[in-house]
Amino acid sequence: MTITLYDIPSTVPGSAFSPNVFKTRMALNYKGLSHKTEWVEFPNIAPRMKELGASPTEGMQYTVPVIHDHSTGKIISDSLDIAQYLDETYPDTPRLLPSGPGIAAIFESFFLPSIMPLPKLMQLPEFPKLNPASHAFFRKSREEWGKCKLEDLLPPGPEREKCWLKVKQGLDKVAGLLDKNGKDKPFVLGEQITYAEFIMAGWLVWVKIISEEDWAPISTWNDGRWEKLLQMTEKYRTIC
Amino acid sequence: MTITLYDIPSTVPGSAFSPNVFKTRMALNYKGLSHKTEWVEFPNIAPRMKELGASPTEGMQYTVPVIHDHSTGKIISDSLDIAQYLDETYPDTPRLLPSGPGIAAIFESFFLPSIMPLPKLMQLPEFPKLNPASHAFFRKSREEWGKCKLEDLLPPGPEREKCWLKVKQGLDKVAGLLDKNGKDKPFVLGEQITYAEFIMAGWLVWVKIISEEDWAPISTWNDGRWEKLLQMTEKYRTIC
Structure with a gap:
């Protein structure tokens, strides 16, 4: 080791x-x-x-x-x-970074704002996926950040739906730009997988693990592109 | 030809x-x-x-x-x-696009919002750089876009200064991310110039041509990085 x-x-x-x-x-x-x-x-x-x-x-x-x-x-x-x-x-x-870390940093600086407010959407469903030893810390830090009770941070309802629509529009935009690469260069940096795929897969697998219910629609967006990304990167998520 | x-x-x-x-x-x-x-x-x-x-x-x-x-x-x-x-x-x-067009499109989708509101800042100084044959069209389209008289679109004053500060903060952010590449990989995609440099140089040379006065401070920002970018790409701007 x-x-x-x-x-x-x-x-x-x-x-x-x-x-x-x-x-x-x-x-x-x-x-x-x-x-x-x-x-x-x-x-x-x-x-x-x-x-x-x-x-x-x-x-x-x-x-x-x-x-x-x-x-x-x-x-x-x-x-x-x-x-x-x-x-x-x-x-x-x-x-991981065949063109240097700069473009990976820029890619993340573009991708993360595109999928906002995903982190806000995930806090409430994330809570029961944590061990009790993390509960008090998590609740306190998220309630300070969200300036409200954890239970009031985008609970199911129209406001939550509106936020998911924003995430969808952001992923549509990312997919549209990546589609310019055509079918022979399906990855962010063209012909081969790089760290940029792991940036996207890291954020998206979080949703899938925390809430299969929230993941179900996303898995169908953009011709199943995000589900395929998770499948393609699954072997690299083995926990050692 | x-x-x-x-x-x-x-x-x-x-x-x-x-x-x-x-x-x-x-x-x-x-x-x-x-x-x-x-x-x-x-x-x-x-x-x-x-x-x-x-x-x-x-x-x-x-x-x-x-x-x-x-x-x-x-x-x-x-x-x-x-x-x-x-x-x-x-x-x-x-x-121009050794890693495909997708990452270039993403780079521009990151760079252009970073330098906002540059286009708004440049309309008023751009006007006298146009031939009279373009004046009426330019004025009409920009006044519809800005929803005000061209002369009221960020004239010299504190509001204009505030907008330049936003441009500076955006360029600071871009420079900070590109600095991750280190001295041996000074370009957006690492070791060699690509279309991403022409995206940045296209927007920045616009400022230099339209207003030397506005360019003077920018040329000193981020250790002269933007001035160096324009110098390095100057030979490619020859008008044929």
Whole structure:
């Protein structure tokens, strides 16, 4: 075992859920790098990461994914920085960022706003998928962020439907732009899968794991493109 | 002469100004494809393009750039479609879209909102750079779009300053993401110049041509990155 991947456990049997950690897990499996998951409940992330000496990410918060590469001693935070580190450290494995990290960062800066307000939609259904040890922390942080009770954060109803319509319009836009590549270049960067596919699949598999009910319509959008993306990347989501 | 490029003339000696046509001009020169510009004043674009049999672009409007490739008989509208056509039709020339058109379309869908409200800022200083034959058409279309007199569309003052600050923040963001590539991969797609550079240079050279005064501060932003981009792409803006 050479790399430890830190992730948050879930009540879904045999599954993780964190979209950002899934990006790193897919990156590790795609490269065929031996690794093992260490599970950390939400309230333990900051203390465990401080203890490890990991850097905080955006907004000076301690988050996952973090990897500890035991063969180099390096501890890396932030999914894109991890992808860059893996490409640089293991140059003989398939490249995640063949055109550099800049365009992957730009792709995510385009993709994530396109699927807004997906994160807001997922908080309420995510809650029961967490272990009780994470409940209080999750509720407090989400209620501060949403400025309302978790139960009032887009519960079923017309407002929630309107938000899903926005997600659909965003995915329509992404699909329309990617369709310019034609059938022989179905991937974001053309002919082969790269980290950009793992960015999209990380966010979308989150929906599928958390709520099959919410995923059902998405799986049919854009001629089944998103369902196919999840199928194509499934083998890289194996939990080690 | 094998390709005609349709563009809008300007009072700036020896210069064009249209940001979208500059993208195509840079593409043609980068590929070393022989071409000649045919100048069309604003009110004549739609009749001339209908006469040619060119397709309208977004919103069913007739716009430039349009190219007429006399060696194939093809008439192509829309700068990205033209880049794709040129890559496909002249595969032995340097590639504009080595990773396909999808990521270029996504890059532009990220870049253009990042530099908003640049188009609104440029309309008033652009007016005197047009020939009188385009004045009435330009004024009418911009006043309908801005819902105010052209002279009231961000004239000098605090509101205009605030808008430039937004442009600066957007360019800071783009520069920050591209900086992830490091010094050995300074371009959007890594090691070599592609159409993405022409997208940025097309929009930015527009500012420089229309208003040296507005360009002066931008040329210093992000360690002179944008000035360097214009210098590096200058040879591709030769007007044939």
